[in-house]
Amino acid sequence: MILELCNLSKAYPRGNASFFAVQDVSLSLDAGDFVCIAGPSGSGKSTLLGIAAGLIAPTQGRVCFQGQDYDRLDDDARSALRNKSIGYVMQGPSLLPNFTVLQNVMLPYYVSQTRKAEPAPIARAALLLEQVGMLPLASQYPAELSGGELRRVAIARALLQSPGLVIADEPTGDLDEARTEEIMQLFSQFAQEGAALLVVTHDPVPFQYGNHRYVLRAGVMTEAYP
Ligand SMILES: Nc1ncnc2c1ncn2[C@@H]1O[C@H](COP(=O)(O)OP(=O)(O)O)[C@@H](O)[C@H]1O
Ligand SMILES: [Mg+2]
Numbered sequence: 001m002i003l004e005l006c007n008l009s010k011a012y013p014r015g016n017a018s019f020f021a022v023q024d025v026s027l028s029l030d031a032g033d034f035v036c037i038a039g040p041s042g043s044g045k046s047t048l049l050g051i052a053a054g055l056i057a058p059t060q061g062r063v064c065f066q067g068q069d070y071d072r073l074d075d076d077a078r079s080a081l082r083n084k085s086i087g088y089v090m091q092g093p094s095l096l097p098n099f100t101v102l103q104n105v106m107l108p109y110y111v112s113q114t115r116k117a118e119p120a121p122i123a124r125a126a127l128l129l130e131q132v133g134m135l136p137l138a139s140q141y142p143a144e145l146s147g148g149e150l151r152r153v154a155i156a157r158a159l160l161q162s163p164g165l166v167i168a169d170e171p172t173g174d175l176d177e178a179r180t181e182e183i184m185q186l187f188s189q190f191a192q193e194g195a196a197l198l199v200v201t202h203d204p205v206p207f208q209y210g211n212h213r214y215v216l217r218a219g220v221m222t223e224a225y226p
Contacts, residue, residue, distance in 0.1 A: 001064075002164055002196040003029040003052060008061035010047050010219075021047045022058070023219040029165070029196035034188060036210025037200045037221070044219040045200040046091055049169050052198060053088050054078045066164060083112050087158030091169035091200075094154050095142040102138040105129060105157045112161070121160060128156035131186055133179070147174040155183060159190065166190060168199045172206050184209040 010022040021044040029035055039045050050056035051063060054070045063070045066085065070078060082088070095104045105125040109115055129135040132152040142150060151174055158166060166187065172180040184206045191197050191211075201207050213224040 001028055002031055002033075002066060003027075003198070004064040005048075005052060006062050006064070008048070008051055008058045008063070010044070010051060010056065011059045020059075020219050022051065024061075025216075025219075025221045026061075027214070027221070029198060031164075031194045031196060032191050033212060034191040034197040034210050035199065035212045035214065036207045037198075037214045037216055038202065038207050038224065039200075039216035043216045045216055046169055047219075048216065048221075049088075049167050049198065049200060053082060053086055053167050055082075055088075080113055083108055084114075084161055085164045087161065087163040087166040087168075089151075089154050089158045089166075089168035089171045091173075093142075093150060095150055095157075097142050100139050100141055101129065101134060101145070101153050102126070104142070104153055105160055107157060108160045125156070125160060128159050129153070132156045132183065148176070148179065151175060152179070152183070155186075159186075163195065165196045165198065168197070170200055170202060172201060172203060177205060180206055 005025060005027045008022055008025045009020055011018045011020050025048060037045060047056060051058050054063065102125055105128060109121055126135060129138055132155055134149060134152050134156065137145065137149065151171065155171055172183055175183065187197050187199065188209055207213060214221050215224045
């Protein structure tokens, strides 16, 4: 088992009360699983992904990643685990403006605690950039790129460390259909090689790539039937 989400709930304050953005969600991902979650805006998708990555603490429930309970790790240990083993594609912009495209893809290596022992994975970064169609722009800066180009660089970066778990929050939201298929095929290939994929998407095309599909509505998750 790569990731286990057990009875997760997340309450946020709203006015003088609180409401549940995520309500009693449980989900397990094995190696090779490709999970897609759809749902309307505000239904708790990004919150759920943040909890799965250990970035947001749940109000109730627990998360177990590769046999380790996030609760039992301090912030540094969780960061190290994420750096090595979780590729996260954020919903919003996430590239560093003063780094080139190639440097942004290399970022997980630059910040990793074990990097001194390992050669810089420049060839891998270049391969990933090629796979997302961004190698010709490797020396550009984020300000010079379109939204779809920025997204593809963020996807390449998430895959750099060959993570056991890839979490992607609407990764194809600003891509055309051909690029969308390319990215989802790349994700499928990662799943076939033994990673677990957890992807949130509005779009029916990428949604079909999931071998497990769910819908989140008002924080409650149910299986999706075609
Ligand atoms: N930090 C926060 N504080 C309070 N409310 C939040 C916070 N983050 C998200 N929310 C609320 O939780 C709900 C779910 O948000 P989110 O997980 O971003 O939904 P989605 O990704 O499905 O659009 C929304 O109503 C949003 O306004
Ligand atoms: Mg969201």
